[in-house]
Amino acid sequence: IDLELSLVSMVTRGELYFTGFLNDITDKRQFIASLRDTLKAAESANRAKSEFLANMSHEIRSPMNAIIGLTDLVLNTLLTPEEQRRNLEVVQQSSQALLEIINGILDMSKIEAGQFTLESVPFTVRDQVEGVCEALAVKAHQKGLELHCQLAGDVPKTVEGDPLRLRQILFNLLGNAIKFTTSGEVGIRAERMAWKGGGIREIHLLFSVTDTGIGIPLDKQVMVFDSFTQVDGSVSRRYGGTGLGLAISKHLVDLMGGKIRLESTPGQGSVFHFSVCFRMVEEDRTGEVIPTLAGLGVLAVWPSATGRACLQELLEANGARVRTLDGIETLAAVIRAEEPACNLLIVDHALLGDLISLLDTAPREGRPSPNSLWEDRVLILTPANLGSGNLHGLDRFQHHAFLKKPLRREPLLKAIDRLLGRLVEPATEPGPRAVLRREPHPLDILLVEDSDHSRQLASAVLEQVGHRVTVAERGEQVFELLQRRPCDLILMDLQMPGLGGLETTRRLRAMAPLAGGCHPATVPIIAVTARAQAEDRELCLAVGMNGYLSKPYRPRELLAAIAPVVQAHRDRILRNRLADPPRLRPPVASPEVQAGLRQAFLEQVPALRDVLRRALEQENRETLLRLVPELRGLARNVGAARLGAQLLKLRGKTEGEDWTETRAALQEVEEEFDRVWNALEGTSRDA
Numbered sequence: 001i002d003l004e005l006s007l008v009s010m011v012t013r014g015e016l017y018f019t020g021f022l023n024d025i026t027d028k029r030q031f032i033a034s035l036r037d038t039l040k041a042a043e044s045a046n047r048a049k050s051e052f053l054a055n056m057s058h059e060i061r062s063p064m065n066a067i068i069g070l071t072d073l074v075l076n077t078l079l080t081p082e083e084q085r086r087n088l089e090v091v092q093q094s095s096q097a098l099l100e101i102i103n104g105i106l107d108m109s110k111i112e113a114g115q116f117t118l119e120s121v122p123f124t125v126r127d128q129v130e131g132v133c134e135a136l137a138v139k140a141h142q143k144g145l146e147l148h149c150q151l152a153g154d155v156p157k158t159v160e161g162d163p164l165r166l167r168q169i170l171f172n173l174l175g176n177a178i179k180f181t182t183s184g185e186v187g188i189r190a191e192r193m194a195w196k197g198g199g200i201r202e203i204h205l206l207f208s209v210t211d212t213g214i215g216i217p218l219d220k221q222v223m224v225f226d227s228f229t230q231v232d233g234s235v236s237r238r239y240g241g242t243g244l245g246l247a248i249s250k251h252l253v254d255l256m257g258g259k260i261r262l263e264s265t266p267g268q269g270s271v272f273h274f275s276v277c278f279r280m281v282e283e284d285r286t287g288e289v290i291p292t293l294a295g296l297g298v299l300a301v302w303p304s305a306t307g308r309a310c311l312q313e314l315l316e317a318n319g320a321r322v323r324t325l326d327g328i329e330t331l332a333a334v335i336r337a338e339e340p341a342c343n344l345l346i347v348d349h350a351l352l353g354d355l356i357s358l359l360d361t362a363p364r365e366g367r368p369s370p371n372s373l374w375e376d377r378v379l380i381l382t383p384a385n386l387g388s389g390n391l392h393g394l395d396r397f398q399h400h401a402f403l404k405k406p407l408r409r410e411p412l413l414k415a416i417d418r419l420l421g422r423l424v425e426p427a428t429e430p431g432p433r434a435v436l437r438r439e440p441h442p443l444d445i446l447l448v449e450d451s452d453h454s455r456q457l458a459s460a461v462l463e464q465v466g467h468r469v470t471v472a473e474r475g476e477q478v479f480e481l482l483q484r485r486p487c488d489l490i491l492m493d494l495q496m497p498g499l500g501g502l503e504t505t506r507r508l509r510a511m512a513p514l515a516g517g518c519h520p521a522t523v524p525i526i527a528v529t530a531r532a533q534a535e536d537r538e539l540c541l542a543v544g545m546n547g548y549l550s551k552p553y554r555p556r557e558l559l560a561a562i563a564p565v566v567q568a569h570r571d572r573i574l575r576n577r578l579a580d581p582p583r584l585r586p587p588v589a590s591p592e593v594q595a596g597l598r599q600a601f602l603e604q605v606p607a608l609r610d611v612l613r614r615a616l617e618q619e620n621r622e623t624l625l626r627l628v629p630e631l632r633g634l635a636r637n638v639g640a641a642r643l644g645a646q647l648l649k650l651r652g653k654t655e656g657e658d659w660t661e662t663r664a665a666l667q668e669v670e671e672e673f674d675r676v677w678n679a680l681e682g683t684s685r686d687a
């Protein structure tokens with residue numbers, strides 16, 4: 001034991017005495033040692049924090065830089081549409097990267113606060129695994145890596161669990177594998193684990209993510225699972241990343257009742273294995289593999305051993321006979337010896353040139369036709385980042401098709417079917433950019449949103465398809481705006497200064513119908529909010545909202561969120577028309593002339609209606625009065641007498657002072673327009 005000796009001297013009757021104390025100081029020593037450890041830990045945490053901050057700052061600033069710089073470029077310089085598009089694509093990717101970082105940080109803090117919950121829904125294992133590989137394929141192929149995705153035959157088709165979180169783990173592990181590998185192969189493999197005890201309805205799957213990259217030294221293998229830690233700060237700055245991915249993955253695996261571990265040799269590569277526990281689902285036998293390729297002989301030439309194994313597994317499971325070769329030389333040897341017995345050749349794009357020269361020069365003594373059956377049909381495996389236009393000499397083959405790597409089951413089987421002429425549907429080319437269609441029955445939308453930019457985005461999207469948008473910058477304004485003008489839909493932000501979206505909705509739902517025809521208690525309200533946690537949705541629905549959309553959103557997502565309201569609106573209009581169809585008495589004229597007049601009505605009316613509505617919004621009497629005769633002319637041409645009368649009434653009201661009455665008259669005109677339109681469209685179609 002550690003002792004402390006203290007001595008005190010004293011003189012008594014001329015003699016010197018000493019009193020000694022021996023103290024056991026083990027506790028004190030331990031206390032000091034523990035203080036020292038704490039200090040060290042604090043220092044290292046502090047260092048880690050600084051490193052994390054430096055890293056995070058870098059990770060956030062780089063995409064931010066691209067976003068700010070490139071938007072500036074697009075706004076302030078003259079660029080061709082292609083250049084603009086390219087710049088904006090980078091802006092989009094950078095924004096996506098930022099969003100991922102933010103989601104990572106949120107996940108981590110939720111996990112650390114113990115507030116993380118998992119979903120449990122049935123999902124297809126193959127879709128998730130292949131989906132992750134597909135999403136990362138371009139990244140892998142740009143670096144010249146082979147990417148594989150393999151599911152053992154015993155993995156069930158459907159299980160019950162949290163597909164998004166499984167995807168998140170796979171995404172991070174495969175992302176790391178690609179990031180830290182410069183040559184060779186990366187891939188995911190899934191298999192079923194032997195029964196580990198636990199409930200009978202539980203199933204344990206083992207996923208392995210393999211790479212041939214820089215590897216991780218033994219002494220760092222435990223620490224990479226800690227948050228914000230990376231093997232080497234300077235190295236990871238080169239590769240990018242915040243050091244959160246593995247920490248989140250480990251927590252998710254823990255939550256899913258599994259374990260994650262890693263094997264790695266520096267300079268050779270790493271394998272991350274993780275197990276997860278899912279619930280078994282009654283197997284759906286209808287989706288089982290039917291041996292659609294029975295009787296088909298396939299010869300596959302691909303240098304990658306894993307690739308060959310994947311191909312073999314997939315094709316044999318569908319009944320094909322498969323022979324695999326590792327390169328053109330082996331193929332040459334085979335051809336020299338015999339005519340291969342197969343009716344389909346699969347070849348990696350890298351071997352295509354060699355294959356063509358071999359087929360052109362191979363000696364074929366005793367064989368009459370140089371173009372024998374087996375080389376008629378060729379399926380070429382191409383990397384995800386390479387267009388098929390880069391390949392030459394293909395006219396040598398009677399039939400050829402391309403398949404983007406990594407191998408995925410459905411696309412592979414489809415490509416083979418197409419090549420064999422069993423499927424005539426054309427290969428899908430990336431079409432022109434989708435155009436947003438104008439909505440024939442636009443909605444009046446009240447957008448309640450305090451942020452300028454969000455307002456601008458939402459209005460732009462909605463107006464592009466023809467909806468009419470009124471904005472309120474805060475909750476308080478909503479009530480007053482609704483008094484003045486009813487709306488078909490409210491898009492509601494949640495967090496606003498003053499009255500927030502939840503409280504505004506609560507008050508609206510408790511209100512009686514308004515004089516202008518609005519029913520605040522029932523008007524559809526959809527939350528559009530940056531509060532994106534699962535419980536936020538519940539909150540919105542609980543106060544009586546009808547839908548929920550989290551920011552950031554893509555334009556299509558906004559339109560999809562309001563689609564049910566649009567549909568209901570359309571149905572209502574349609575019912576209205578069917579109940580009361582207009583009687584059209586077109587002027588006496590030849591059928592051609594009548595058709596021309598109908599056409600003119602259909603073409604000109606939508607734009608004029610837009611102007612009419614806008615004029616009313618701005619209470620612009622002159623424009624209204626100028627438009628009415630023009631519209632009456634068009635109505636007369638198609639014999640829409642009731643519409644003509646209503647337009648006349650509209651003119652009368654416009655000349656008066658009361659805008660409420662004018663508005664009501666316009667509403668009648670609008671409805672009658674819809675009826676006439678519908679009747680005319682029907683006639684044009686029948687004609």
Ligand code: ATP
Nearest residue numbers: 176177180215224230231236241242243244245246
């Ligand atoms: P993030 O995933 O948050 O963007 P990150 O990839 O750096 O950043 P983690 O996924 O947690 O963070 O990985 C932590 C560290 O572990 C990496 O920085 C790297 O040093 C090491 N590492 C992870 N996977 C591999 C791998 N496959 N090969 C080599 N090193 C790896």
Ligand code: MG
Nearest residue numbers: 172176241245
């Ligand atoms: Mg990572």
